[in-house]
Amino acid sequence: MTAIETRTRLQRRLVPLQAGTFASGLLLWLATEKLFMAEIGFDAAQIGIMAAAYAVVTPMVEIPSGILADRWSRKGLLMVAYAALLAATLTGGLSTGVVSYIASMLFFSIFFALHSGTTEAMLYDTVLEETGNSERYEAISGRLRALSSIALLAGALAGGWLAAATSPRTTFFATLPLLALSLAFLAAFREPRLHRTEQHPSLPQQVATTYRAVLRNQRLLPVAGYLIFTGVLLMAIWEFNQLWLLQSAAPVAIYGPFMALLFLADVAGGLLAGRVSLERPAVLGVVLVLLGGASLLLIADVHIAMVTIAMMTILLLLAVVGIYVNRLLQDGVPSEIRAGVGSGIGAFTWILFTPTALGFGALTETRGLQASGWLLVGVAVTAGVLLVKIVRDRRQPTASIPNRAVERIGV
Numbered sequence: 001m002t003a004i005e006t007r008t009r010l011q012r013r014l015v016p017l018q019a020g021t022f023a024s025g026l027l028l029w030l031a032t033e034k035l036f037m038a039e040i041g042f043d044a045a046q047i048g049i050m051a052a053a054y055a056v057v058t059p060m061v062e063i064p065s066g067i068l069a070d071r072w073s074r075k076g077l078l079m080v081a082y083a084a085l086l087a088a089t090l091t092g093g094l095s096t097g098v099v100s101y102i103a104s105m106l107f108f109s110i111f112f113a114l115h116s117g118t119t120e121a122m123l124y125d126t127v128l129e130e131t132g133n134s135e136r137y138e139a140i141s142g143r144l145r146a147l148s149s150i151a152l153l154a155g156a157l158a159g160g161w162l163a164a165a166t167s168p169r170t171t172f173f174a175t176l177p178l179l180a181l182s183l184a185f186l187a188a189f190r191e192p193r194l195h196r197t198e199q200h201p202s203l204p205q206q207v208a209t210t211y212r213a214v215l216r217n218q219r220l221l222p223v224a225g226y227l228i229f230t231g232v233l234l235m236a237i238w239e240f241n242q243l244w245l246l247q248s249a250a251p252v253a254i255y256g257p258f259m260a261l262l263f264l265a266d267v268a269g270g271l272l273a274g275r276v277s278l279e280r281p282a283v284l285g286v287v288l289v290l291l292g293g294a295s296l297l298l299i300a301d302v303h304i305a306m307v308t309i310a311m312m313t314i315l316l317l318l319a320v321v322g323i324y325v326n327r328l329l330q331d332g333v334p335s336e337i338r339a340g341v342g343s344g345i346g347a348f349t350w351i352l353f354t355p356t357a358l359g360f361g362a363l364t365e366t367r368g369l370q371a372s373g374w375l376l377v378g379v380a381v382t383a384g385v386l387l388v389k390i391v392r393d394r395r396q397p398t399a400s401i402p403n404r405a406v407e408r409i410g411v
Contacts, residue, residue, distance in 0.1 A: 025151025028159035048361015054109030066343025093172025117342020142273025160256015269319020
C-alpha cells in the first residue's frame with residue numbers, strides 16, 4: 001500500500017471521531033457561563049469553590065477510568081464521557097442557585113475524568129495501527145485539537161449571540177441536541193485494537209505497571225511534570241478568564257467574541273503542531289520569553305484587550321508544545337497501559353488544580369485579579385523550567401525516549 005493510500009485510509013477512519021469531537025465542542029453555554037453563574041448568586045470565591053469541587057471529584061474517577069479504558073473499551077468510555085457532558089448541560093440549565101449548579105457540575109467532572117487520556121491514547125493507537133509508526137501523530141492530534149477549538153469558537157460566537165437575544169440559561173438547552181449528535185458520530189468510529197493484543201495482567205499488576213511506567217522512568221518524569229503544570233495553567237485560564245470581563249463590567253455582547261478569540265488561539269496552536277522545532281535553542285528561547293511575558297501581563301493593570309492577547313499567546317504556545325510533549329509520553333509507554341498513564345497524569349493535574357482554584361478564588365475576592373494572577377505566573381515559570389529539561393534530554397542521543405509502543409507490537 002502506498003503512502004498516499006495509507007494516509008487516505010487513516011483520514012477516512014478518523015472522520016467519525018472528528019465529527020463527534022466537533023459536535024461535542026459546540027457548547028453554546030460556555031461563553032456566558034460565568035455571567036449565568038453571577039445571575040444565580042455566585043461570587044468570585046464561590047466560583048473558586050465550584051472549580052475546586054469538581055477538581056476533587058475528577059481524580060477520584062479519573063484514576064480507575066484510565067485502567068478501565070485499557071482493559072475494556074476506549075470508545076465505550078468516551079461515549080460515557082459524552083453522556084456525562086450532556087447530563088451536566090441539562091442539569092446546569094435547570095440550576096437555580098449556587099448549590100444546584102455545583103451539583104450539576106459534578107457531571108462535568110465525570111466528563112473530564114473519562115475524557116482525559118482516552119482520546120489521545122485512542123488517536124495514537126489509530127495512527128500506529130494504520131501507518132506502523134507515530135510520525136503523523138503530532139499533525140493528526142493538532143488537527144483534531146484545532147477542530148475541537150473551531151467548534152468551541154463557533155459555539156462561543158453563537159452562544160454569545162443567543163444569550164444576548166434571549167438569556168444565558170437558554171444556551172444550555174440549545175446545546176443538548178448537539179451533544180446527542182456527538183454520541184451518534186462516535187458510535188460509528190472503529191476503535192483500534194492494539195491495547196488488546198496481549199492478555200491483560202491482573203488488575204493490581206496493571207495498576208502497578210501503569211504508575212511505574214512514569215515514576216521509575218527518569219526521562220518521562222519531566223514530561224509528566226510539564227503536562228501536569230501546563231494542565232493546571234490551562235484549567236485556570238479556561239475556568240477564570242471571564243472574571244477579567246466581570247471586573248471590567250464588559251457588556252454581554254463582548255463575551256462571545258472574547259471566548260472566540262481564545263479558541264482561535266487554540267486552533268492556531270493545533271495547526272502549528274509538529275511544525276515548530278523546539279530542539280533549536282532560538283525557538284525554545286522565544287517560547288519561554290513569550291510564555292513568561294504573557295503570564296506577567298495577567299497581573300498587570302492593563303486593558304482587557306491586552307489581557308486577551310496575553311491569554312491567546314499562552315493558549316497558542318501551550319497547544320503547540322503540549323502536543324509535542326504528549327507525543328513523547330505516548331512514545332514512551334506501551335499501548336496496553338497508555339490510557340491509564342494519561343489518566344494518571346490527568347488525575348495529578350486535578351489534584352494540583354484544587355488548591356490553585358481555591359487560592360485563586362479567595363485571592364481574587366479579597367485582593368483582586370492582579371494578586372491572584374501571581375499563582376499563574378508561578379505555574380508558568382515551573383512549566384518553562386521543565387520544558388528546558390525535556391528539550392535538553394532530547395538533544396542527548398542516549399537520553400531520548402524510545403518508542404516502546406512500537407517495540408511491543410513488533411512494528
